[in-house]
Amino acid sequence: MTRLNRVIGLPGLCLYGIGVTLGAGIYALVGEIAGLAGLYAPWAFVLAGALAAFTGLSYAELGSRYPESAGEAAYLAHGFKRRWLTAAAGYGVALSGAISSAVVLHGFAGYLGALAPVPAWMAISGALAILVLIAIWGVRQSIMIAGIITLIEAGGLILIIAVATPGAITAPPPVDIGPVPWSGLFAASVMAFFAFIGFEDIANMAEEVKRPRRTLPLAILITLSVSSVIYLAVAWVAVRALPPDVLAGEGGPLAAVFEHATGLNGDGIAAIALLAMVNGALVQIVMVARVLYGLAQRGLAPSALGGVHPVRRTPVMATLIAAVAIAIFAMSGALGTLAIAASTVTLLVFSLVNAALLALRLRGEAGVTGSFSAPIWVPAVGLVASLGVAVGAMVSGL
Numbered sequence: 001m002t003r004l005n006r007v008i009g010l011p012g013l014c015l016y017g018i019g020v021t022l023g024a025g026i027y028a029l030v031g032e033i034a035g036l037a038g039l040y041a042p043w044a045f046v047l048a049g050a051l052a053a054f055t056g057l058s059y060a061e062l063g064s065r066y067p068e069s070a071g072e073a074a075y076l077a078h079g080f081k082r083r084w085l086t087a088a089a090g091y092g093v094a095l096s097g098a099i100s101s102a103v104v105l106h107g108f109a110g111y112l113g114a115l116a117p118v119p120a121w122m123a124i125s126g127a128l129a130i131l132v133l134i135a136i137w138g139v140r141q142s143i144m145i146a147g148i149i150t151l152i153e154a155g156g157l158i159l160i161i162a163v164a165t166p167g168a169i170t171a172p173p174p175v176d177i178g179p180v181p182w183s184g185l186f187a188a189s190v191m192a193f194f195a196f197i198g199f200e201d202i203a204n205m206a207e208e209v210k211r212p213r214r215t216l217p218l219a220i221l222i223t224l225s226v227s228s229v230i231y232l233a234v235a236w237v238a239v240r241a242l243p244p245d246v247l248a249g250e251g252g253p254l255a256a257v258f259e260h261a262t263g264l265n266g267d268g269i270a271a272i273a274l275l276a277m278v279n280g281a282l283v284q285i286v287m288v289a290r291v292l293y294g295l296a297q298r299g300l301a302p303s304a305l306g307g308v309h310p311v312r313r314t315p316v317m318a319t320l321i322a323a324v325a326i327a328i329f330a331m332s333g334a335l336g337t338l339a340i341a342a343s344t345v346t347l348l349v350f351s352l353v354n355a356a357l358l359a360l361r362l363r364g365e366a367g368v369t370g371s372f373s374a375p376i377w378v379p380a381v382g383l384v385a386s387l388g389v390a391v392g393a394m395v396s397g398l
Helices: 010-022 025-065 071-080 083-115 120-137 139-170 182-196 199-208 212-241 244-249 253-262 267-297 316-331 335-362 377-396
Strands: none
Touching: 010 139, 010 199, 010 212, 010 267, 025 071, 025 182, 025 199, 025 212, 025 244, 025 253, 025 267, 025 335, 025 377, 071 083, 071 199, 071 267, 071 335, 083 120, 083 199, 083 267, 083 316, 083 335, 120 139, 120 267, 120 316, 139 212, 139 253, 139 267, 182 212, 182 377, 199 212, 199 267, 199 335, 212 244, 212 253, 244 253, 253 267, 267 316, 335 377
């Protein structure tokens, strides 16, 4: 039986994780967060990163214990031994990934339509077809292309930090920073938490990773660390360059920061954001296909989804089914509602993953020799944090 191709090393997996975590969201999200938290926007990312770290550490341990595709399904299978819960988690992750990809592609079509008279359906179909072909071509090729785009995407953020930092340092301090807007800071932290979602996709590449028990935890920790530093730096220079209310009113806030810092046109930054959307869609397609493949391997999905191409070593049928689902969602008119649903499902899966690790630890089930281990209080805090963010999102109307 043909298996997936174990060819991904630590650098490739880190680029994959950073690419899907950074995404295109930060290019627009920083304005909305500044509008909620004002000059305290950087602290929103600090709080969100700290909360995400607990779930990240839980994923790191479980990924090291059980390096399998459909990672969340595997974790719940070991933690709770309930097939219906295992299936629900796996399909929830696949559904969330498909919706996320659809939302990104829809946004890509909107940006492209502003630059050229291309109908949305044509832009979505064309981009999706190309991305599916890349995903089927091979995991090494998919990771390489995603990695190149990630470097460009991260490079755009680093460029903004570099050109805006001198002005941020020399700018006079705010005359009246005002009291901490606690309600706004909380809402901003909830929103910023969603900017960290994506690191969990690393776990679903486990069967194509070299030395997964060591590589998976390292990639998750590096992804969260790099993303946190970049987010914090971007938020700091943004609120130092432009007033928070101005940032909140900009359609492309980071392009505006670049223009303010350099006096140059910010279209290049907007183009990088467009490229980042394509990258986000690609990594989600790859991830969803691996989840469906893993579910099929566990007998929780049609066996055809567990097939692997004998030459390309990719799950072709699972990739095609993922593409069909993404196309249906992308062409629908309820993307806002779907995106909220996807975020809620992701947070519930985070809660279940933390609970599964907590159950394993309370039962005294030790990990495999050489696997990563987090303190037992980590999944407990991760469980409370994930549920708290879910409730906070509902209360804040996000």
